[in-house]
Amino acid sequence: MVPVDVIPSRLLCMSLAGAGVLSEPGHFSWLEKLLLLLLIVLSGTLFWKRFGVVVGKILGARRDAGFRLFPIGKRVWDFFWEVLCQAKVIRERPLPGLAHAFVFWSFLAFALVTLNHVAVGFGIGFLDAAGAFGRVYFWIAGLFALACAVSIAGLFVRRFVVRPVWLARPALPGHEVSYESGIIAGLIFVLMATYLAAFFVGEASMAARLLWWSHTLALLVFLPLVPHTKHLHLILSPVTIFLSRGGFSEIPALDGDEDFGLVTGKDLTQLVALQAFSCVECGRCTEHCPAANTGKSLNPKEIVLGVRSYLNEFGPTAEELLLGKYNAQESAFQCTTCGACEFQCPVGIEHLPIIVGLRRGAVNTGAWEDSHGTKLFLAMERNSNALGLSAMEREKFVQKAELPIFDGTQEYCLWLGCMGGYDPKGREIIRSFVEVMQYLGTSYGVMRKEKCTGDPARRLGNDLVFQELAESNLEAMQQQKVKKIISICPHCVRTIQEDWKAFGAPPEVEHHSEFLARHQARLPQQKTDEKIAYHDPCYLGRYRDVYDEPRAVISAAGTLVEAERNRERSFCCGAGGGLAFLGEETGQRVSHVRAQELVATGATTIGAACPFCNTMFRDALAATGEGAPQLLDIAQIAARSLPSAVTVARIQ
Amino acid sequence: MSELTSGVLVFLEIKNREISRISWEAMAAAHTLAEGHGLSVDVALVSSPGNPIFETIHGKAPRTVYAIDHPLLHEYTADGFAAAYAQLIEQVNPSYVVFPHTYQVRDFAPCLATRFKQVLISDVTGIETHAGAETAPPTFIRQLLQGKLNAHYRHRGTGPCFLSIQAGAFRADAAEAGATTLATFEPRLDAAKIRTKPGEPFRASAQTVDLGSASILVSVGRGIKEEANLPIVQELATALGAELAASRPICDSGWLPMERQVGSSGQTVAPKVYLAIGISGAIQHLVGMKGSQCIVAINKDENAPIFEVADYGIVGDLFDVVPALTAAVLKAKG
Amino acid sequence: MKIIVAIKQVPERDARIRIDAEGTWIDLQDVEFTLNESDAYALEEALQLKEEHGGEVVVLSAGPERVGKTIREALAKGADRAIHVESDDLAAYDALGVARLLAAAVKDEQADLILTGLQSDDLGLGQTGVILAELLGLPHASLILKIEAAEGGVKVLRELEDGWFQHVELPTPAVLTIQSGNSKLRYATLMGIKKAKTKEVRRVTPLELAAEPEASVVVLERVLLPNKQRTTQILGGSPAEAAAALVEKLRFEVRAL
Structure with missing residues (x-):
């Protein structure tokens, strides 16, 4: 494909000089x-027959209670960047992305061409192919x-x-490849070819007429077909x-006493329906999904298309369960909520x-019955932490590590969290981070009592437990x-x-990596050539x-190396979405796949920034045996550069 | 038999055709109580008087041994036992009625006490007698909140005081010579008033591994290094009569089947004793076994987190410690 | 089948234990409460029976106002209605006194089964269910793991000691005390909590039940913290010495051998 801006300007000048003019059939x-009128009516009718139904299903769905159109600035920007510039499409799959973008831009360029083309058929063409504007415009369109x-x-x-495998529809045997896409591609090709050919035939010739038709x-x-x-x-x-919700992985608040999430068709909102009908089946979501890539039944594309099939068969007011004919409960609970799908979706x-x-x-x-899930929820109900451990254990650690209690000064x-408060390795992270804060003279304190933030309950869809924990924590913080x-x-x-936010105004919160990076300059510099x-x-x-x-933080301590999949395309450790607390995975373990990828960098150290990733990799690396x-x-990496604890004490 | 002075009546229990160990302990508790208050001890037992089991009664000699004998008592029912025991208590009129705290006693004794408008003081771990017994009745100690609190209870008012004694709380007395009378007691029982129909006791068939019901678990972790080393822990498990369990890496490697995995992605267990061998104590493992009553850790790393939750720890190479432990267990079991 | 489940609200297992000013109970300030564990299993059994055979599950609980939260949780898990014997001073009653209140509260209910947990996690007397049976003149069975409907009554699986079990048949109405751990508990759901709001909770006071407390025959005089804290004892010496020491501990302190 040839980007517009690299066309030699000489060629452009030549065309402007009148080398070729788009030929029209004449009278x-x-x-x-x-015949043209009849065909247009027929085509329009066939179009509306389906499109009207789709619009009806979308508008017939429940309204999105929390939806606000304003502020509109971000929406306009997203529209410009993602739709008009095709930024996401190009960034995530550059070559096919660019090809897609050219098709899209051509469609935009053809808007006027097509209108004029049809108008010509009725003898009311408004662009003069031989005129200055027409020439230039038709050439650019060309x-x-x-x-x-x-x-x-x-x-x-x-x-x-x-x-590519992810274009297939594994849920539908025989849909290894979409033949309709072939037909559409053929039609687009014909549209372009017939347009281009019209530059090379005589004005009002038979050939021009044939091309036109x-x-x-x-x-x-x-x-x-669209x-x-x-x-x-x-x-x-x-x-x-x-019309997106705005936030990444934004889970809408429940709307009233009868809303329990997506139970039946009646719970599908207009946005969900719109999105389901928008899916282009490109499979980027599935390509990046940790569950789909490790042999699990979850396939995010099929989840969306399952909702679409549901809407097609049952409609947006049906009482039929959503987790039934088209979507499996098992798949829904294999999601680590890593968000790769949502991030990728064009x-x-x-x-x-x-x-x-x-x-x-x-x-x-109560339809989800899973022994590990139930155990998790009961632990969160009874012990207010996902591990089901006694709060005394956290208290003991706080005393032993001599962590000051937060008193408002x-x-x-x-915030220790369950890993920082209970997990031996998580506690080591806390100890290291505290050393850094002490070195910097930053004052801090821990809550006397801390309950789980509710994350696993939130991601697993337990609104009752999540709400209780969130409210109780918010109150304690206030x-x-x-x-x-x-x-x-x-x-x-x-x-x-x-x-x-659904239950009050949370305090400002930041991750320790942000703090560490901000204070990097004040920490002793001890860069080694260790590959991290x-x-x-x-x-x-x-x-x-x-x-x-x-x-x-890592670059200050050693040589940063990147895994094959990194940054926005990073591959999950397998712990998110409450899955760290559920039972055995089917297929390969997500953590093992990712750990191998990290080992393959040849690094001697793996730097993690999340205690859950840490715990997942600990097990996975143990399985790789010696030399991991x-x-x-x-x-911990940052704390290594600090002078010994004794010196720290003396400084203070 | 109202001519008898008031005393302590102990009900013994037969298990596997013997008087159970806990019954002797209850008898020892009864003697502690009796001595503190100048009372005599009588014992009772459901059995026909000809049963040679009576010859096995030892410890400090009771004053009278009652053989409670009735065909309707051949199999245990709460209705039958409560009725028969109530009649004997009415006849003997003791100040204290003492039971071993067994599953059977828990089933009928509260009901029996209720008939006398009394409340059983159950699961007693200690008895404190005080000087001047008449004015200062004894204090009974029992545990609350799963052993996190000790409570002192006292009996008030007239009528017999009912107690059940926790297993192991008292040490059975050594045999002492003394005069004992054997008396037969035939309660009046009506078959129509026995409302429950008990079936034959049976053992659960051990078809699948059930870590949840094992009272001792020997659990092995990565410290075992190789599959070929597993027999040394298996031998210990056999010696202890324990089930073998493992941490996730062992089951991941396929050295032991997945159903033996303890931890967040495996089973949650709470045995009486959990021996963690070569297990460092990652959180995923700890959450699966933290409820164990007694945790023993054997690990060569003295800083292993498992020692934080252990009741007993041995810091050492498991390849030395485990065989030594197996030998010591076998020696102790004779 | 109409089933009454007697449940108790108890301090959470990991509640910080401090003794109150009178020295007769723990300081309840800052203590969070929860449903007694074996009562949770009793409730689960009842709900499963109802799901299988139809009928009604009524929860019964005695205690101060805070017990209402535990009652609502039970309703949220699927019980149909509740009876709350409201009293701020249950400590004045011994086990017999509490059972009398419960008996008075349910005597007109004509239930087929009364279930309760084997014992409470706080006082651990393990008697309320059995006393209740005696007061109501009903047959009972304790340490029950499984309940099946049978001709004219129920057939239950009862746990004996040392891994033995037996089946027991009882005519209904009957009282059963349930052992923890046999069934899978369900988690509370948002839908359940919402439905629970509209379910009936009948509140009665001891006075209304005409159950004037008779003098308690057993009194809890004082509570003490045990001297022994759970700490790790490291057994030293040679492997043989450490092993011998451990066996000694397992035999005489843990009493597991």
Whole structure:
């Protein structure tokens, strides 16, 4: 494909000089005009027959209670960047992405061409092909047409010859490849080819007439195909992107006493329905999904298409369970909520509100029966921590580690979380981080009592447990006048900052990597040539957009090496979404796959920034046997540069 | 028999055709009580008087041994036992009625006490007698909140005081010579008033591994190094009559089946004794076994987190300690 | 089948234990309460029986106002209605006194089964259910793991000592005390909590039950913290010496050998 801006300017000048003019067929008989009218009506009717149904299903769904159109600025920007610039499409799959972008841009360029084309058929063409504007415009459109034709041919080859697996529909045998896409590609190619060919035939010639009709017929066949196929995204996805919920993995608040999440069709909202019909089946979500990549039944694309199939068969007011014919409960509970799917999606589908919504529907009504899940919820109900351990254990650690109690005078409330409070390794991270804070002279204190932030309950869809924990923590923080929280756990950070909002105003919260990076300059510099591979935790990267801070901490201590999948495309450790507390995985373990990837960097140390990733990799690395790299949290890496504890004491 | 002075009446229990160990302990408790208050001890037992079991009664000699004999008592029912015991208590009119705290006693004794408008002081771990017994009745000690609190109870008012004694709380007395009378007591029982129909006792068939019901677990972790080393822990488990369990890496390696895995992704267990051998004590493992009554850790790393939760720890190489332990267990069991 | 489940609210297992000013109970300030564990299993059994055979599950609990939270949780898990014997001064009653209150509260209910947990996690007397049976003149069985409907009554699985079990048949109405651990407990759900709001909770006071406390025959005089804290004893010496010491501990302190 040839980007517009590299076309030699000489060629452009030549064309402007009149080397080729788009030929039109000239006069049309009334019979031709009548035929054209009939065909347009037929095509339009076929289009609406399906599109009307889709619109009806979307508008017939429940309204999104929490939806606000304003502030609109971000929506306009997202529309410009993701739709008009095709930024996400190109960034995540550059070559096919660019090809897609050219097809899209050509469609935009063709808007006027197509209108004029049809108008010509009725003898009311408004662009003069020989006029200055017409010439330039048609030529530019021609260049786009060329790029589009090349692109669509390339995409055709990719789909039917290269055949990437994620384009397939494993849920539907026989759908290894989408033949309708082939037809659509053919039609687009015909549209472009007939347009381009018209530059090379005589004005008002028979050939021009044939080209004109071929172009018209392709157009009129193309139109009704759009709503009948995944090419519906042509119309819907710009709307979907414009109307997104706004936040990443934003789980909407429950709406009233009868809302338990996505239980039946009645619970599907207009946004969910719109997104389901927008899916273009590109499979980026599945390509990046840790569950789908390790042999589990979850396939995020199929979740979305399952909702679409449900809407097609039962409609948005049906009482039929959503976790039934088209979506399996088992799959919904295999999601680690890593967010790779939602992050990747080029058409604005928000997978996590759907997957978590389905979980909510199952858990809030008691339909999910899982012995580990039940144990987890009972532990959270009874012990207020996900591990089911006694709060005394945390207290003992606080005393033993001599952590000061937060009393409102300190700058930070150091949130231990379940790993920091109970897990031996998590406690080591806390100790290291505390050493750094002490060295910097930062005042901090820990809560006397701390309950789980509710993260596992939130992600597994248990609104009852989540609400109780969030409210109780918020109340305790208000009483203690907590203003700033710092935590070693990205899950705690996310849940406090975003998810607690439904029940009150949470204090400011930051992850220790942000703190460490900010104070990097004040820490002793002891850079070695040790190779340290950094693993981006999902809840720090995709959820919080923190990529550079932990890297800064690592770069100050050694040589940062990157895993094959990193930053936004980082691969999950397998712990999120409450899965750290559930039973055995089917297929490969997500943690093992990722650990191997980190080992493959050849690093001697793996730097983690999340105690859950840490615990998952600890097990996974143990399985790789002798010679596995050591595993450290960034706080531990930072603390290594500190003078010995004795010196610290003397300084203070 | 109202001519008898008031005393302590102990009900003994037969298990596997012997008077159970805990019954002797209850008798020792009864003697402690009797001595503190100048009372005599009588014992009672459901059995026909010809049963040679009576010859096995030892410890400090009771004044009278009652053989409670009735065909309707051949199998245990709460209705039958409560009715028969009530009649004997009415006849003997003791100040104290003492039971071993067994599952059977828990089933009928509260009901029996209720008939006398009394409350059983159950699961007693200690008895404090005070000087001047008439004015200062004894204090009974029992545990509350799963052993996190000790409580002192006192009996008030007239009527017999009912107690059940926790296993192991008292040490059975050594045999002492003394004069004992054997008396047969035939209660009046009506078959129509026995409302429950008990079936034959049976043992649960041990078809699958059930870590949950094992009273001792020997659990092995990565410290074992190789599959070939597993027999040394298996031998210890056999000596202890324990089930073998493992941490996740052992089951991951396929050295032991997954159903033997203890931890967050495996089973949650709470045995009487949990021996963690070569297990460092990662949180995923700890949550699966923290409820154990007694945790023993054997690990060569003295800083292993498992020692934080252990009641007893041995810091040492498991390849030395475990065989020594197996030998010591076998020696102790004779 | 109409089933009454007697449940108790108890301090959470990991509650910080401090003795109150009178020295007769723990300081309840800052203590969080929960449903007694074996009562949770009793409730679960009742709910499963109802799911299988239909009928009604009524929860019964005595205690101060705070008990209402535990009652609502039981309703949320699926019980149909509740009776709350409201009293701030249950400590004035011994086990017999409490059982009398419960008996008076349910005597007109005509229930087929009365279930309760084997024992409470706080006082651990393990008697209330059995006394209740005696007061109501009903047959009972304790340490029950499983309940099946049978001709004219129920057939239950009873746990004996040392891994032995037996089946017992009882006519209904009957009282059963349930052992923990046999069934899988369910978690409370949002839908359950919402439904619970509309369920009936009948509140009665001891006075209304005409159960004037008779003088308690057993009194809890004082409570003390045990001297022994759970600490790790490291057994030293040679492997043989350490092993011998451990066996000694297991035999005489843990009493497991």
